Amino acid sequence: MRLTRAGEYGIRCILHLARHGKGALVSRKEIAVRTDVPPHFLAKIAQQLSRAGIIEILQGANGGYRLLADPAEISLLAVIEAIIGEISLNDCVGQPESCRNSAVCTVHRVWNKGNQQLRKTLQEANFATLADEDVCCLTPFPKTGGHNPLKGQK
Amino acid sequence: MRLTRAGEYGIRCILHLARHGKGALVSRKEIAVRTDVPPHFLAKIAQQLSRAGIIEILQGANGGYRLLADPAEISLLAVIEAIIGEISLNDCVGQPESCRNSAVCTVHRVWNKGNQQLRKTLQEANFATLADEDVCCLTPFPKTGGHNPLKGQK
DNA sequence: CTATATAAGACTAAATATATCTTATATATC
DNA sequence: GATATATAAGATATATTTAGTCTTATATAG
Numbered sequence: 001m002r003l004t005r006a007g008e009y010g011i012r013c014i015l016h017l018a019r020h021g022k023g024a025l026v027s028r029k030e031i032a033v034r035t036d037v038p039p040h041f042l043a044k045i046a047q048q049l050s051r052a053g054i055i056e057i058l059q060g061a062n063g064g065y066r067l068l069a070d071p072a073e074i075s076l077l078a079v080i081e082a083i084i085g086e087i088s089l090n091d092c093v094g095q096p097e098s099c100r101n102s103a104v105c106t107v108h109r110v111w112n113k114g115n116q117q118l119r120k121t122l123q124e125a126n127f128a129t130l131a132d133e134d135v136c137c138l139t140p141f142p143k144t145g146g147h148n149p150l151k152g153q154k
Numbered sequence: 155m156r157l158t159r160a161g162e163y164g165i166r167c168i169l170h171l172a173r174h175g176k177g178a179l180v181s182r183k184e185i186a187v188r189t190d191v192p193p194h195f196l197a198k199i200a201q202q203l204s205r206a207g208i209i210e211i212l213q214g215a216n217g218g219y220r221l222l223a224d225p226a227e228i229s230l231l232a233v234i235e236a237i238i239g240e241i242s243l244n245d246c247v248g249q250p251e252s253c254r255n256s257a258v259c260t261v262h263r264v265w266n267k268g269n270q271q272l273r274k275t276l277q278e279a280n281f282a283t284l285a286d287e288d289v290c291c292l293t294p295f296p297k298t299g300g301h302n303p304l305k306g307q308k
Numbered sequence: 309c310t311a312t313a314t315a316a317g318a319c320t321a322a323a324t325a326t327a328t329c330t331t332a333t334a335t336a337t338c
Numbered sequence: 339g340a341t342a343t344a345t346a347a348g349a350t351a352t353a354t355t356t357a358g359t360c361t362t363a364t365a366t367a368g
Binding site for chain 2: 001002003004007008011015076084087088089090091092099100101102104105106107108110111113114117118121122125129130132133134135136137
C-alpha cells in the first residue's frame with residue numbers, strides 16, 4: 001500500500017521541470033541525472049506523462065521534455081495518477097460492481113472516505129508550491145542567492 | 155497502492171468473529187468457508203492477528219479463533235496494520251531518515267498529511283459498527299428475524 | 309491412544325514492479 | 339542528403355512481492 005517507484009520518479013521528473021518553468025525544454029539525460037532515475041525508465045514514465053497531457057516530448061537532436069502547463073496548474077494527484085492510474089485503496093473502491101453489495105457495505109464506505117480524502121489532499125498540492133521549496137529527492141536548487149547547480153552545465 | 159488480499163481477508167475474518175461477539179470460539183474452517191478465504195492462508199493471517207493481540211487461537215480438537223476484545227474496541231486500522239504493518243503511503247513517510255531532507259520537504263509534508271488522514275479514518279471505524287450492518291464480503295447475516303445461515307451447521 | 313484441529317515454516321506459483329536492451333524514428337547540423 | 343544525436347516504443351530480463359499450498363509438528367478432547 002505504497003507509491004511505486006515509477007510514481008515517485010514521475011514526481012521527481014515534474015519537480016525538476018517545474019523549476020525550469022512551463023515550456024522550458026530539458027533533456028531526458030539531465031532530468032535522469034538530477035533526479036537519480038534510470039534514463040530508460042524515465043523514458044517510459046515520460047511517455048505516460050505525455051499521454052496524460054502533462055508534458056510534451058521533443059524528439060531528435062536537442063530533444064527533451066517540457067511542461068505543457070504552469071506548475072501551479074499541475075497537481076500532485078494528476079502526476080501520480082498519470083503513472084499508476086486512478087488511486088483506489090481497495091478493489092471495491094475502483095470497481096464497486098466487484099462486490100455483492102458495495103452500495104450499502106459499511107467497510108466499503110470507510111474505504112471510499114479514505115480514498116476521497118487522500119485524492120483531495122494530493123489534488124490540493126501543486127508543483128509551483130512543491131518545487132518552490134526544498135525537496136528531499138532532488139539536488140538542492142536554492143531559489144535566491146547561493147550557487148545554482150544547474151547553471152553553467154549542459 | 156492498494157490493500158493486499160491478506161489485509162482484506164483479515165478484515166473479513168474479524169468481521170465474521172465480530173458477529174459472534176467477543177470470546178466466542180469459531181473454527182478456522184467455518185471462518186474460511188464463510189469468508190471465502192483459503193484455509194491455510196487464513197491460518198497465516200490468524201497468526202498475525204494473534205500476535206497483535208486481536209484474537210486468541212485455540213489448538214486441538216474443537217479449536218478455533220476468538221476475539222479478545224469487544225468488537226467496538228477493535229478498529230479497522232488495527233486489523234489492517236496487524237497484517238500489512240503500519241500504513242505508509244510513501245517510503246519517506248515510514249522512514250524519514252531515508253530522505254536527505256524530509257524535515258522540510260514539501261512533498262514529504264503532503265504524503266504525511268494524506269497518511270495521517272487515512273490512518274485516522276480507518277481508526278475511527280470499529281467492528282461493532284462494521285459488522286452490525288450488511289457488508290459485501292460475507293454471507294448475509296441478518297441481525298433480526300429471517301434465517302441465520304450459521305445456525306444448525308457445525 | 310486416537311482423532312481432530314491448529315502452528316509454523318518451507319515451498320511453489322503468480323503477479324507486479326523495476327530495469328534494461330534493441331530497433332525504429334525524428335531532428336539539427338554539416 | 340548524410341551524419342550525429344536524442345527520444346519512441348516495445349520486447350525482454352530480473353527482482354520483489356503477493357498469494358497460495360504443502361508438510362511436519364504440536365496441542366487438546368474424548
